[in-house]
Amino acid sequence: MRRLNLVGGGHVGGVLGRLFAQAGAFAVQDVLTRSPASARRAVEFIGAGRAVARADELRPAGVLMLAVGDDQIAPACAALAAAVPLRGVVLFHCSGALASDQLAAARAAGALAASVHPIRSFADPAAVAASFAGTFCGVEGDAGALAVLEPALLAIGARPVRIEAAAKTVYHAAAVFASNYLVTVLDAALRAYQAAGIPEAVARELARPLATESMENVFRLGAAAALSGPIARGDLATVARQQRAVAAWDEPTGRLYQDLVAPTEALARRKKSG
Structure with missing residues (x-):
């Protein structure tokens, strides 16, 4: 089973992390957020993983989910590329408005990049996690990344729909x-x-x-x-x-x-x- 590291512990990241872990789609390994306290809360919600305080504490993993705000995607990606090896890693973000081109630093470091956008309101994360089956997810990115992510999304009951990266907005x-x-x-x-x-x-x-x-x-x-x-x-x-x-x-x-x-x-x- 591929290991998953999560950067960002908000509602979207927490829900997807929990569902991936419960379905055995990925093994949630390390969780990095803005503070150790929020990382611990995310781990508690997910029910798996280890809270870490810095990017260089992330252990090697085959998949990396970047669940941060839109304005933080490119800077966080650049910070990750500088802190950990990314060659061969599948790295994806969860923005609905931005495409995988925001992950240029990861691609330059050898990662396979994608975006996965669950078309849901995440105001109540526990309720969304309990009723996620059937949720459409707009996906785009490198073919190798989608070959890994689409089966994982199907495993949690999602319905992935491929979209054109240039038309993401x-x-x-x-x-x-x-x-x-x-x-x-x-x-x-x-x-x-x-x-x-x-x-x-x-x-x-x-x-x-x-x-x-x-x-x-x-x-x-x-x-x-x-x-x-x-x-x-x-x-x-x-x-x-x-x-x-x-x-x-x-x-x-x-x-x-x-x-x-x-x-x-x-x-x-x-x-x-x-």
């Missing part, structure tokens, strides 16, 4: 569109209902079936087939009238409405051509 933005910006658009809908005199609680109930059915249709049929409404029907006079009315009520929301017209028209053209 766009990949991460997809989650923002699917989550954060979706909330922003729904907020505009709720405020527009309230502008028509509908109480906020009732507005949520009015929007719920429209939003829920639309999302279900997207996931069942695809976005183009799920599109409905005035743009899908080609009723651009209604669209223009709505945009003017929304802008008169609230100028920023009117700009948001206008900004969504062109991409929705493109989606409507895809629906007609499909």
Whole structure:
């Protein structure tokens, strides 16, 4: 069994470390964090491994997980390359926004580099560890690294999905569109209902079936087939009238409405051509 050293003892590193150890995917060996106390807490959560205080205390291991903040990935990698031999080691980080090119110092030292991004919220690490099966993980990097990491991810119930390294930031933005910006658009809908005199609680109930059915249709049929409404029907006079009315009520929301017209028209053209 390959040995795993962990640098960074936060929620993501702790959960993956625990799962790898429990599944026998890797043998967790040494854990290095910002302080001996946090390293000990990480080891306790993982249920395996030894807390160390410095990079040069890390014992040789075939796999090294870098579970630190995005702004610390490159500096931590450089520090590791200066402190321990990395030739032939599989080294990966867990950022969703950054690609394995952040591990250039490790590659220069002979390591195989990759990134593994679990698509989950890690606010409650124990709960995530208990329900991790089925979690998608975006992966990219050197073929030799992925040949080691993908079987380990499958062993803990993950569903690895390969992504293009050059599009890693766009990949991460997809989650923002699917989550954060979706909330922003729904907020505009709720405020527009309230502008028509509908109480906020009732507005949520009015929007719920429209939003829920639309999302279900997207996931069942695809976005183009799920599109409905005035743009899908080609009723651009209604669209223009709505945009003017929304802008008169609230100028920023009117700009948001206008900004969504062109991409929705493109989606409507895809629906007609499909």
